[in-house]
Every structure is written in C-alpha cells, then in structure tokens.
Amino acid sequence: DVKVTQSSRYLVKRTGEKVFLECVQDMDHENMFWYRQDPGLGLRLIYFSYDVKMKEKGDIPEGYSVSREKKERFSLILESASxxxxxxxxxxxxxxxxxxxxxQYFGPGTRLTVL
Amino acid sequence: ELKVEQNPLFLSMQEGKNYTIYCNYSTTSDRLYWYRQDPGKSLESLFVLLSNGAVKQEGRLMASLDTKARLSTLHITAAVHDLSATYFCAVDIGLDSNYQLIWGAGTKLIIKP
Structure with a gap:
C-alpha cells in the first residue's frame, strides 16, 4: 500500500513565524502535491513537483515556498505565517x-492554526 | 474561468434511499476522479473515469462520465449509514506531462438510520 506521511497532525504557530511542513511518500512516486483545504472551497493546489528539485506553482502559491531535494520528500514552507x-x-x-x-494518494493532513 | 461545480453541497438522506451527486465542469477533459473523505480523515480514491461513457461501480456507489455534457454523476443505491462522508470530484485539465486537477467543493452526505 502507498503510504504518505506528514510530519505533524496539529500545529499551532504565531504570526510571523517560519513554518515547515514535511511530507514523505514510500512508493517512489514522481509527482508530489501540496493542497490546502478550507470549508466550502474544496482543495486548492499550492505547489506541485514532478521531479526532484522541480516545482510548479499551483492556484494559490503566494506566501508559500516548497523544497524537493529527494524524491520521497516534499516540504512546504510558510516564510512568515499569517x-x-x-x-x-x-x-x-x-x-x-x-x-x-x-x-493521487493523500497523507493524513496537518491542521495548522496561526495565532 | 475553470470551474468544477458539485451539486448538492449538502445532502441528508434516509437509509435505503437512492440519490445522485452531480459534478459539472467548464473545460474539456476526459479524465475525472471521485474521492471520499471521512470526518477528520484524509481523502481516499473511489473511482477513476478515463473516457466518455465510462462507468465504474463499487458496492452501492456507481460513477459515470459524459464528456460531451461535461458531467459526471455519483449514484448511491439503497444508502447505508457507512456511506456518510464528503465526496469530491476532480477534473484533470492538464497535459500528460504536466497535469493538474481542479477540485469541486465537495458534497457532504449524511445518511440517517
């Protein structure tokens, strides 16, 4: 079975902090994606990557960056959380x-609260 | 504007009844996916529809795709409580080398005993 894991299930951060969310998959998949899910809005794509060190902006990339240094790992970075x-x-x-x-195989999700 | 619209967004129904969830999309595509999300959990794949006229069935759920009408349906037959979840459709709008899914807002389905 494909397994996608995320570093935290719940996270609370303060405004202005730098936040790292990490995702690891164990199926040697080429593509990895970061979405945010808000009630009534479905899933919105932030960034995706189709290869190591490659990234493409999704629908809502502003305020986010990503890193894919290894095939199995895709990180989402909030430079200054709001x-x-x-x-x-x-x-x-x-x-x-x-x-x-x-x-697409999904991880369990990280619920981020920024205070 | 690229849009994927699900209808209804919320559905409360009795066990044993039949109902259909609709997914309309605004651009040309012949690849559509249905996912299920249980409360507090992540999404899991239900169906992959890859051509006009495609029909897939799993238990009490059946999905179909009409690419000419830009419409997919998810039909629930004799609903049971375990099918309570939020259902999402997603349309693949990209090319083979660089595809992208556009997601519907989800249909929250509550099935009452």
Whole structure:
C-alpha cells in the first residue's frame, strides 16, 4: 500500500513565524502535491513537483515556498505565517501516468492554526 | 474561468434511499476522479473515469462520465449509514506531462438510520 506521511497532525504557530511542513511518500512516486483545504472551497493546489528539485506553482502559491531535494520528500514552507494561512494542509503523491488514471494518494493532513 | 461545480453541497438522506451527486465542469477533459473523505480523515480514491461513457461501480456507489455534457454523476443505491462522508470530484485539465486537477467543493452526505 502507498503510504504518505506528514510530519505533524496539529500545529499551532504565531504570526510571523517560519513554518515547515514535511511530507514523505514510500512508493517512489514522481509527482508530489501540496493542497490546502478550507470549508466550502474544496482543495486548492499550492505547489506541485514532478521531479526532484522541480516545482510548479499551483492556484494559490503566494506566501508559500516548497523544497524537493529527494524524491520521497516534499516540504512546504510558510516564510512568515499569517492568520489567513490557518487551514488544513494535505500532501499527496502520484506515479505520474495520467493517461492510465493517475490517482493521487493523500497523507493524513496537518491542521495548522496561526495565532 | 475553470470551474468544477458539485451539486448538492449538502445532502441528508434516509437509509435505503437512492440519490445522485452531480459534478459539472467548464473545460474539456476526459479524465475525472471521485474521492471520499471521512470526518477528520484524509481523502481516499473511489473511482477513476478515463473516457466518455465510462462507468465504474463499487458496492452501492456507481460513477459515470459524459464528456460531451461535461458531467459526471455519483449514484448511491439503497444508502447505508457507512456511506456518510464528503465526496469530491476532480477534473484533470492538464497535459500528460504536466497535469493538474481542479477540485469541486465537495458534497457532504449524511445518511440517517
């Protein structure tokens, strides 16, 4: 079974702090994704990566950066946390073959609260 | 603007009843995914629909895709309490080398005994 793990389930930070969220997958997947989930808005893509050291902006990249130094690990960084970044953050990975039905596998999520 | 609209956003129904959740999208695509999310948990994949007319069934759930109408449906037959969850559809709008999913807002389904 594919396993995607995230470094924390719950996190509380103060405004202005630098926040690191880490995601690790164990299936040698090419693609990794960071989403935020807010009630009534579905999932919104922040960044994704299709290879080591490669990244692409999603729909809402402002205020975030990412790092993918190793294939299995994809980090989301909030350079200076703000209260409007309070949300559920979901990491996902996929094998990278959309023509065959490229299911994304999700981690358990990190609920971040910024005070 | 790229949009994926789910209807309804909230559904409360009795056990044993049938119902359909609709997913409309605004751009050309022939790849659509359905996911389920239980309260406090992450998303898990339900169905992958890869062509016009595709139909997939798992237990009491059946999903279909009409790419000409830009519509997918998730039909629930004889609902049971265990199907209570939030259901998301997601449309793949990208190219093979750089695809991207656009997500619906989710349909929260509550099935009462």
């Amino acid at each position: 209260t409007n970044q309070t949300s559920m953050y979901l990491c996902a990975s996929s094998s990278g073959t959309p023509s065959l039905g490229d299911t």
